[in-house]
Amino acid sequence: MTLDSAIPLIVSVVLALAAAASGAIFKPGSWYKALAKPPWRPPDWLFGPVWMILYGMMAVAAWMVYEAAGFAGAGTALGIYFVHLLLNAGWSAVFFGMKSPGWGLVEVVGLWASIVATIVAFLPISTTAALLLLPYLVWVSFAAVLNHRIWQLNPGGKPAGQSTDSKQAA
Numbered sequence: 001m002t003l004d005s006a007i008p009l010i011v012s013v014v015l016a017l018a019a020a021a022s023g024a025i026f027k028p029g030s031w032y033k034a035l036a037k038p039p040w041r042p043p044d045w046l047f048g049p050v051w052m053i054l055y056g057m058m059a060v061a062a063w064m065v066y067e068a069a070g071f072a073g074a075g076t077a078l079g080i081y082f083v084h085l086l087l088n089a090g091w092s093a094v095f096f097g098m099k100s101p102g103w104g105l106v107e108v109v110g111l112w113a114s115i116v117a118t119i120v121a122f123l124p125i126s127t128t129a130a131l132l133l134l135p136y137l138v139w140v141s142f143a144a145v146l147n148h149r150i151w152q153l154n155p156g157g158k159p160a161g162q163s164t165d166s167k168q169a170a
Contacts, residue, residue, distance in 0.1 A: 013056075015082070016055040016058050019089040022090070022092040022093055023051065026096040035159050035160070036150070036153035037149075053135075057135065057136060058133065061122060061128075061133050065081070074125050083114055084117070090107055095147065102151050102157060108144045115137045
């Protein structure tokens with residue numbers, strides 16, 4: 001690997017890690033632990049390793065697209081990818097930071113659509129890069145279903161059994 005190839009890879013990894021940082025800033029915490037969750041939800045320890053693998057795959061996919069076509073040939077595809085990274089970072093801020101499963105659901109649907117758009121944009125440039133994003137699409141599809149179920153089980157974003165009307169709180 002040449003320096004001309006390594007630098008874009010490093011930039012791609014840094015951008016993916018910047019999106020991942022949102023999850024480190026906006027952590028689940030006690031609010032999330034108190035929420036009712038479906039029994040089919042994966043264990044907490046699984047989320048970190050899965051996301052690190054997916055962020056690595058995203059970074060490599062973006063780098064492959066850049067290597068194949070540069071900004072001149074892949075500017076639109078890489079722009080779509082960048083917007084997708086912003087939506088990716090936004091989910092933790094909305095769901096955990098704002099403590100809002102409802103808005104988190106809206107956000108994750110936008111994220112899902114942006115992943116599809118990124119795959120479609122990457123496909124004509126690098127089939128391998130597009131395929132690297134498929135596990136990510138599957139995981140976010142699952143996350144959207146989980147988000148939806150958590151939203152259903154916890155009206156108003158409050159843990160099940162807690163009142164959403166502050167006047168009723170004693």
